[in-house]
Structures are given as structure tokens and as C-alpha cells.
Amino acid sequence: MTVQRADARRNYARILAVAEEEVAAHGVDASLEQIARTAGVGSATVRRHFPSRAxxxxxxxxxxxxxxxxxxxxxxxxxxxxxxxxxxxxxxxxxxxxxxxxxxxxxxxxxxxxxxxxxxxxxxxxxxxxxxxxxxxxxxxxxxxxxxxxxxxxxxxxxxxxxxxxxxxxxxxxxxxxxxxxxxxxx
Known part of the structure; x- marks a missing residue:
């Protein structure tokens, strides 16, 4: 079992919180790039935590x-x-x-x-x-x-x-x- 670094856990939590808001506002077509920008991370960080939209x-x-x-x-x-x-x-x-x-x-x-x-x-x-x-x-x-x-x-x-x-x-x-x-x- 891999233990996530503290910054990775914070990024995950921040991305998920922003994604919840974006999906609530825009549905399943919420922009992954907008989620990354709002969360203050790069698109690659979003994809590292969530490899697909699903x-x-x-x-x-x-x-x-x-x-x-x-x-x-x-x-x-x-x-x-x-x-x-x-x-x-x-x-x-x-x-x-x-x-x-x-x-x-x-x-x-x-x-x-x-x-x-x-x-x-x-x-x-x-x-x-x-x-x-x-x-x-x-x-x-x-x-x-x-x-x-x-x-x-x-x-x-x-x-x-x-x-x-x-x-x-x-x-x-x-x-x-x-x-x-x-x-x-x-x-």
C-alpha cells in the first residue's frame, strides 16, 4: 500500500471539492481544465488522481x-x-x-x-x-x-x-x- 504525500492528499481533496461544484453547475460535461485551474493544479495532476472522466x-x-x-x-x-x-x-x-x-x-x-x-x-x-x-x-x-x-x-x-x-x-x-x-x- 502506497502512502500519499500530504500535498497529494490536499490536491486530491481540493480537486474533488472543485469537481463537485463544477459538476453541480455544469453537469457531467464540466471542463476538466476548468477544474484544474480552479483547484490551482495542472491538468496532469487532475489526470493523475482521476485517470478518466468516469x-x-x-x-x-x-x-x-x-x-x-x-x-x-x-x-x-x-x-x-x-x-x-x-x-x-x-x-x-x-x-x-x-x-x-x-x-x-x-x-x-x-x-x-x-x-x-x-x-x-x-x-x-x-x-x-x-x-x-x-x-x-x-x-x-x-x-x-x-x-x-x-x-x-x-x-x-x-x-x-x-x-x-x-x-x-x-x-x-x-x-x-x-x-x-x-x-x-x-x-
Whole structure:
């Protein structure tokens, strides 16, 4: 295990803090050069710490994604499998609608079920929510064939569609509720 020098740790922390602000302001297309300038380091330093845009985005979203994964694990033993899954989808929707760039990050590298195009955020979320989805499916609370990819794609689509709405979080939750309820009244 290599121990980072103090200046390297400071550079990493500064780059990550600036990247979080830039991604929040400009989404996943935030300029790596602007991040380097604002952090007061060279582009090579950014690339040394984050060898790809995906690595930088995974680091930017890591803490929140871990919190979503922890919440999924907590909900796995909930008495009502449907309610647990919907609560987690609501938490994902809140985060995706409020963290500009997360939805893009989840879909930019391709589908979660394509092993050649998976990013770390998608992999972690998928692994965490799979037990919730399986329980809901066994309870008959989810239509047969619904996958984790379907759920994450649905939420990311809603987040992308509501990104420029005056209240993206409220609109995203309204659309998620509409999706869960379905379009047609039950007769």
C-alpha cells in the first residue's frame, strides 16, 4: 500500500471539492481544465488522481451513492416489500433530481446490464437494490420481468426530463408517482 504525500492528499481533496461544484453547475460535461485551474493544479495532476472522466464522476457521486446503497440494505428487511422498494426509488429520485449530473453519470457509460459499459455508481446501486426488487417481485408487487436497469433508467429519465423545471425534485416525484400508479384508472 502506497502512502500519499500530504500535498497529494490536499490536491486530491481540493480537486474533488472543485469537481463537485463544477459538476453541480455544469453537469457531467464540466471542463476538466476548468477544474484544474480552479483547484490551482495542472491538468496532469487532475489526470493523475482521476485517470478518466468516469473516475472523477464516480468520486464526485461516491458518498451519496454509498448512502443510497446503505438505505437499500436497511430496507431489505422491511415488512412491506413494495413500500420498501418505493421508498428507495423515492430516495434515488430525490438525489437524481437534486444532484445535477448524477442521472447523466448513470447513463453515460451505457446500460447496467452491458458489462463493457458499466460505471461504478451504476454497479453499486444495482447491487444494493437487487434484493429489494427480488423481494418485491416475490411478493407480487412488481410486474414480472422488471429489472434493476429498468428502475434506474426510469428514475434517471425522470431526473433528466425535469432537470430544468422550476422545482425539479417535486416534478420528478410527481412523475414517479404517476409512473407507479399507471396511466389508466383501475376499473
Amino acid at each position: 473516475a472523477l464522476l464516480n468520486a464526485v457521486f461516491s458518498e451519496r451513492v454509498e448512502a443510497l446503497c446503505a438505505r437499500a440494505r436497511e430496507l431489505t428487511e422491511a415488512a412491506d416489500a413494495r413500500a420498501a422498494l418505493l421508498e428507495w426509488l423515492g430516495a434515488l429520485t430525490t438525489y437524481a433530481a437534486s444532484a445535477r449530473g448524477l442521472a447523466d453519470a448513470l447513463v453515460q457509460d451505457g446500460r447496467m446490464d452491458d458489462p463493457d459499459h458499466v460505471n461504478a455508481c451504476s454497479t453499486k446501486l444495482g447491487g444494493a437494490v437487487e434484493p429489494l426488487l427480488e423481494r418485491a417481485a416475490r411478493a407480487g408487487a412488481v410486474a414480472p420481468g422488471v429489472t434493476v436497469t429498468d428502475l434506474v433508467t426510469l428514475v434517471t429519465g425522470i431526473a433528466l426530463a425535469t432537470e430544468h423545471h422550476t422545482d425539479p425534485n417535486a416534478e420528478a416525484h410527481r412523475l414517479l408517482g404517476l409512473t407507479v400508479a399507471g396511466l389508466s384508472p383501475r376499473g
